[in-house]
Amino acid sequence: MANMAQAIRLALHYGEENLGVREIFGEDVGAPLGGVFTATQGLKTAWNSPLDERGIIGAALGLAWAGFRPVAEVQFVDYIFNAIDMLKLCGNATWMSGGRYKTPMVLMTPTGSGIHGSIYHSHSFDSVATKLHGMKVVCPSTPLDAYGLMISAIKDDNPVLFLEPKALLRSRGAELIPGEPADDKELHAMIDAPLGDRSKWKPRWPDVQEYEVPIGQARVAHEGTDATVVTHGRLAPIAREVAGELSQQGAGSVEVLDLRSLVPYDWEAIKASIKKTGRVLFLNEETEITNFGEHLLRRTVDELFYELKVRPRLLCGKATPGIGLSPNLEHFTVPQKADVDRVVRDLLAEPA
Amino acid sequence: MGNPSVAAPKSADPYLAFGSEKLLRLHDLMVKARVLEERLIKMSKSGDGFFWIGGPGEEGFNVPLGLQVKKGQGVQYDYLHLHYRSSAIMLALGAPVIDDIRQMRSVATDPYSKGRNFVNHPAVPDWNIVPVSPTIETQYSTSIGTGIAQAHTKTDAITIVNGGDGGTAEGDFHSCLVWANRPALPLPILIVVVNNGYAISTPEPTQHGERSIADWGKVFGMPSATVDGNDVVASWDAVAKAMAYVRKERKPYLLEAKCSRLYGHSSSSGANRIPEADCIQLLEAKMIERGLASKEDFEKVWHANQEEIDRAHQQVKQEPFPEPETIWEDVYSEGLPPSYPTKGGS
Numbered sequence: 001m002a003n004m005a006q007a008i009r010l011a012l013h014y015g016e017e018n019l020g021v022r023e024i025f026g027e028d029v030g031a032p033l034g035g036v037f038t039a040t041q042g043l044k045t046a047w048n049s050p051l052d053e054r055g056i057i058g059a060a061l062g063l064a065w066a067g068f069r070p071v072a073e074v075q076f077v078d079y080i081f082n083a084i085d086m087l088k089l090c091g092n093a094t095w096m097s098g099g100r101y102k103t104p105m106v107l108m109t110p111t112g113s114g115i116h117g118s119i120y121h122s123h124s125f126d127s128v129a130t131k132l133h134g135m136k137v138v139c140p141s142t143p144l145d146a147y148g149l150m151i152s153a154i155k156d157d158n159p160v161l162f163l164e165p166k167a168l169l170r171s172r173g174a175e176l177i178p179g180e181p182a183d184d185k186e187l188h189a190m191i192d193a194p195l196g197d198r199s200k201w202k203p204r205w206p207d208v209q210e211y212e213v214p215i216g217q218a219r220v221a222h223e224g225t226d227a228t229v230v231t232h233g234r235l236a237p238i239a240r241e242v243a244g245e246l247s248q249q250g251a252g253s254v255e256v257l258d259l260r261s262l263v264p265y266d267w268e269a270i271k272a273s274i275k276k277t278g279r280v281l282f283l284n285e286e287t288e289i290t291n292f293g294e295h296l297l298r299r300t301v302d303e304l305f306y307e308l309k310v311r312p313r314l315l316c317g318k319a320t321p322g323i324g325l326s327p328n329l330e331h332f333t334v335p336q337k338a339d340v341d342r343v344v345r346d347l348l349a350e351p352a
Numbered sequence: 353m354g355n356p357s358v359a360a361p362k363s364a365d366p367y368l369a370f371g372s373e374k375l376l377r378l379h380d381l382m383v384k385a386r387v388l389e390e391r392l393i394k395m396s397k398s399g400d401g402f403f404w405i406g407g408p409g410e411e412g413f414n415v416p417l418g419l420q421v422k423k424g425q426g427v428q429y430d431y432l433h434l435h436y437r438s439s440a441i442m443l444a445l446g447a448p449v450i451d452d453i454r455q456m457r458s459v460a461t462d463p464y465s466k467g468r469n470f471v472n473h474p475a476v477p478d479w480n481i482v483p484v485s486p487t488i489e490t491q492y493s494t495s496i497g498t499g500i501a502q503a504h505t506k507t508d509a510i511t512i513v514n515g516g517d518g519g520t521a522e523g524d525f526h527s528c529l530v531w532a533n534r535p536a537l538p539l540p541i542l543i544v545v546v547n548n549g550y551a552i553s554t555p556e557p558t559q560h561g562e563r564s565i566a567d568w569g570k571v572f573g574m575p576s577a578t579v580d581g582n583d584v585v586a587s588w589d590a591v592a593k594a595m596a597y598v599r600k601e602r603k604p605y606l607l608e609a610k611c612s613r614l615y616g617h618s619s620s621s622g623a624n625r626i627p628e629a630d631c632i633q634l635l636e637a638k639m640i641e642r643g644l645a646s647k648e649d650f651e652k653v654w655h656a657n658q659e660e661i662d663r664a665h666q667q668v669k670q671e672p673f674p675e676p677e678t679i680w681e682d683v684y685s686e687g688l689p690p691s692y693p694t695k696g697g698s
Contacts, residue, residue, distance in 0.1 A: 022504070023500065023504075047536070047537075048536070049531075050527075050530050050531060050534065052523075052527050052530065052531070054493050054523055054524060054527055055493055055496055055524075055527035055528075055530070055531050057493070058490065058492075058493020058494045058495075058496050058497060058524065058527065059493070059494075059496040059497040059500060059531065060497060061493075061494045061497055062431075062433075062482070062493075062494040062495060062496055062497015062498040062499070062500070062501070062511075063497040063498070063500060063501055064497070065431075065482045065483075065494070065497065065498065066426075066427055066431070066497065066498050066501035066502075067426075068497075068500075068501050070497070082523075085487050085490060086490060086493060089485055089487065089490055089494075093483050093485075094682050094683075094684070094685055095468065095681075095682045095683055096465055096468060096469055096473075096475070096483050096485065097464065097465060097475030097483040097682075098462070098463065098464060098465045098466035098468065098475070098682060099466075099681060099682035099685065100463075100464075100475050100476070100477050100483075101475055101477060101482065101483055102685045103685075133683065134683055134684070136684075157685040157686065158684050158685055158686075216689055264684075264688075264689045264691070264692055266691075267691035267693075268691055298698075299693065302698045
């Protein structure tokens with residue numbers, strides 16, 4: 001059973017073998033490290049770039065225009081801010097050229113909190129990412145979704161920003177990637193580089209198969225009828241856990257919708273669930289002022305006001321300049337399981 | 353280059369050696385570019401378009417560059433990462449004048465951007481002209497990408513990036529130098545900087561302590577040169593030499609061209625004629641001096657180009673503006689998903 005970093009690696013390997021991926025690059029992406037989270041370890045077309053985010057994104061854009069379907073990595077999303085106009089250019093190149101140029105490229109980058117990352121390794125980028133119109137933005141919460149979204153992202157003719165929740169890169173899912181060995185020790189022996197000298201090491205790739213998660217399609221991570229939680233990334237498994245516990249306790253039937261794609265987002269799925277439950281919480285870890293969840297909340301009020309039984313909620317990060325290192329600070333700044341539990345119970349309890 | 357003397361033997365005079373036929377071809381394109389830019393300025397000032405920015409004064413360098421491009425689509429042809437002063441390169445490649453006029457008037461028929469972008473911001477996939485962006489210097493970062501594509505392809509095609517002296521202060525210029533000179537994979541990029549001495553209103557010497565922009569090449573041990581961009585033949589030769597190196601060696605070359613900026617930065621500085629050296633006047637004087645053409649010959653060229661641009665302008669005036677709903681085209685290459693928010697609020 002692959003973890004998320006291995007799943008991304010397997011998808012990129014599939015892309016190299018079957019989808020024309022020839023250039024995978026970024027800081028420490030090639031040998032010997034294969035990425036600081038090992039998401040590119042052992043890949044035959046992965047190479048190390050200079051420490052230069054603007055150059056990485058510019059290179060990806062140029063390669064995209066040349067039809068090379070590049071996959072580039074920015075080591076942490078926290079480092080991407082100095083490249084904001086390059087990102088804007090990725091998003092607007094097709095529109096700006098009157099549709100004459102397609103921009104098939106994937107930009108992957110670890111995002112969010114949960115690894116004691118302090119001020120510059122804990123950023124969420126959702127709000128800025130979703131303002132880069134023309135760019136698609138995805139963020140998986142399971143290894144299988146990561147695998148399927150990466151394959152879809154590689155095939156897409158638009159730029160795709162692939163946000164990897166840092167806290168989940170080592171987590172395993174419940175489902176196998178088509179073609180991977182069931183035993184995770186076997187997979188580890190096949191594709192993880194040994195410690196020490198790696199100069200002669202080569203991975204033995206399992207015969208993984210094509211599997212797409214369509215961009216723009218949410219997944220019901222937990223079915224329910226009394227309230228809806230719309231979330232993604234690190235908070236999706238937490239919401240699912242809370243929903244499971246509430247269900248076991250008979251405290252309420254909560255539907256968890258894992259968006260998987262932030263842009264375009266699956267409004268039809270959100271709408272269907274809210275129509276069913278009449279109660280909704282938008283949950284993410286981006287800061288409060290101009291939050292992506294606020295957009296979804298506003299659209300809910302506009303289009304589904306009369307479907308709502310109680311006021312819709314947003315639970316998100318607090319609007320501080322950064323996330324403090326001490327767990328006391330981090331846990332108070334971005335939503336934790338106890339916060340999700342509290343707010344969902346409150347949502348269920350409010351009289352209609 | 354100094355002033356070639358009429359009495360010098362033919363072989364020693366670069367203009368005589370270059371020949372009248374080629375010079376007349378260069379001259380015609382330079383005039384076409386100048387007349388076009390002057391028409392665009394007039395359109396901007398008369399409300400027949402909005403902001404103007406362009407390249408009058410750079411024709412003496414840009415036409416020789418454009419004529420030496422290996423033109424076509426895909427990695428086997430040269431990629432061009434241009435900026436908003438590159439109209440003479442476009443015309444030398446064969447772009448019709450009418451398309452720039454269409455972009456100036458922001459009509460629906462603007463083939464470069466459907467009425468969305470400023471004038472002189474082309475995008476032509478058939479000729480590897482990647483989208484020109486209003487952002488300063490980002491083209492030096494994107495040139496890395498097509499450079500990598502060509503470094504990984506068996507070809508003599510190269511990537512050409514073009515920008516100004518002011519932009520060299522941006523990180524993208526240095527990104528381009530660093531990436532093009534990576535020992536792991538040197539890139540076949542002709543890195544051009546047109547030095548007109550100003551960043552909008554700020555004189556270059558007040559902000560740049562480098563002895564010359566071309567000197568950046570020395571840091572990497574890469575070949576570089578500075579050429580007088582007002583000298584057409586010197587420019588032709590400098591471009592030819594630089595291109596030959598990049599095509600053969602598959603490594604970068606830094607070429608700085610000193611050019612005039614004859615109408616200032618853009619509309620923002622008034623777009624009025626400035627008394628600087630004019631590459632077209634210089635070329636005409638040299639050709640007349642050598643008996644390669646007469647004043648009357650040149651007048652015919654100016655007149656013919658004026659007429660061509662008049663006709664094109666008249667035609668564009670008849671063309672429709674874009675329908676408002678076309679803003680939704682090309683957000684994504686496959687079109688918008690049905691539930692994409694399109695109301696602009698509640």
